[in-house]
Amino acid sequence: MAEELKIGVVSCSGEDCAGGTISRLATRKMIDEIRPDNTVTICLPLFIAGGQEERMFAKEYPTIAVDGCKQACAKRATEKYSGKVNSVVFVSEIIGDEFAESPALSTRDLTTEHQAMVDKVAAEITKQFDEIMNAKGKDSGARKSSSCSCGCDC
Amino acid sequence: MSTNKKVNVIACSGMGKVYGLMAREAVLHTVQRLCPEQAKTLCLAYIVTGDEEALAGFDNQPCITVDGCPAMCSAKSVAAMGGDIKEELKVLDVMKLHKGAKPGTATELTPEGWAITEEIAAKIAERVQEIQKEER
Numbered sequence: 001m002a003e004e005l006k007i008g009v010v011s012c013s014g015e016d017c018a019g020g021t022i023s024r025l026a027t028r029k030m031i032d033e034i035r036p037d038n039t040v041t042i043c044l045p046l047f048i049a050g051g052q053e054e055r056m057f058a059k060e061y062p063t064i065a066v067d068g069c070k071q072a073c074a075k076r077a078t079e080k081y082s083g084k085v086n087s088v089v090f091v092s093e094i095i096g097d098e099f100a101e102s103p104a105l106s107t108r109d110l111t112t113e114h115q116a117m118v119d120k121v122a123a124e125i126t127k128q129f130d131e132i133m134n135a136k137g138k139d140s141g142a143r144k145s146s147s148c149s150c151g152c153d154c
Numbered sequence: 155m156s157t158n159k160k161v162n163v164i165a166c167s168g169m170g171k172v173y174g175l176m177a178r179e180a181v182l183h184t185v186q187r188l189c190p191e192q193a194k195t196l197c198l199a200y201i202v203t204g205d206e207e208a209l210a211g212f213d214n215q216p217c218i219t220v221d222g223c224p225a226m227c228s229a230k231s232v233a234a235m236g237g238d239i240k241e242e243l244k245v246l247d248v249m250k251l252h253k254g255a256k257p258g259t260a261t262e263l264t265p266e267g268w269a270i271t272e273e274i275a276a277k278i279a280e281r282v283q284e285i286q287k288e289e290r
Contacts, residue, residue: 011167011169012197012199013165013166013167013197013198013199013200013202014197014199015164015165015167015178015181015182015195015196015197015198015199016195016196016197016200017197020197020199024169025261027169028169028260028261029261032259032261041169041170042169042170043166043167043168043169043170043174043225043227044167044169044198044199044202045166045167045198045199045202045227045228045230045231046225046227047202048202048227048230048231048234049225049226049227049230049231050225050227071197071200071203071205071208073197073199073200073202073203074199076203077199077202077203080203080204081202103186104182104195106179106182106183106186107175107179107261107262107263108179108263108268
């Protein structure tokens with residue numbers, strides 16, 4: 001049986017701005033609710049604190065970076081230590097720069113407006129997630145149909 | 155009001171475990187409510203990029219790292235980037251004092267989780283005060 005495709009969703013740490021809080025929660029929503037069986041994540045600093053296994057993350061999984069502010073740390077750090085990401089969700093483009101760059105929020109202080117922002121960002125992650133999933137599915141199908149029994153790609 | 159520069163208090167990213175969320179919330183509670191004049195936080199992801207501007211955020215000031223799991227991402231990353239670590243706090247050390255506690259999930263804390271998080275924040279705040287005294 002074919003192994004189920006997993007997609008990496010890597011959020012910035014988001015400790016210094018509200019966009020980061022939204023980024024983290026939208027990523028958690030992918031893991032907890034939206035695509036729990038196909039989403040994997042990693043704590044970004046594990047690229048430094050972890051070992052070779054952690055640094056293989058973006059090579060092992062198609063990866064979506066989710067960045068809370070214009071520093072784009074999730075994208076840049078993933079590409080610096082692990083591998084190229086497939087796509088990036090810029091949270092500030094969805095919820096606006098002004099709010100994204102305001103001070104970080106505690107999850108205790110979340111309002112229904114903040115929750116709506118999380119939902120919007122999660123919807124964009126889902127869209128990119130499904131595009132990658134579909135492309136990988138087609139890619140895998142195309143490779144299978146062109147493979148001959150000798151195991152080469154002829 | 156303190157005349158010293160602020161102590162850097164840096165949490166791990168904590169995406170995968172409740173203890174990571176507790177680390178982050180404890181740090182936010184410390185820098186936003188308990189000692190906003192004496193402590194500030196820095197985004198660990200930004201530090202990890204190694205950007206000069208990010209590392210300038212250390213401001214030659216002492217750091218407290220707060221980690222949710224034994225991977226010690228905050229302590230290791232801050233050390234790797236040249237931060238001056240005065241204290242490495244571990245959420246798991248506090249959890250040992252609360253055996254059987256159910257703090258919640260990586261997404262949401264329970265009231266018990268919040269209470270333990272405030273206890274961690276109080277420890278951080280205490281170290282912030284001590285470090286500021288030592289630095290005078």
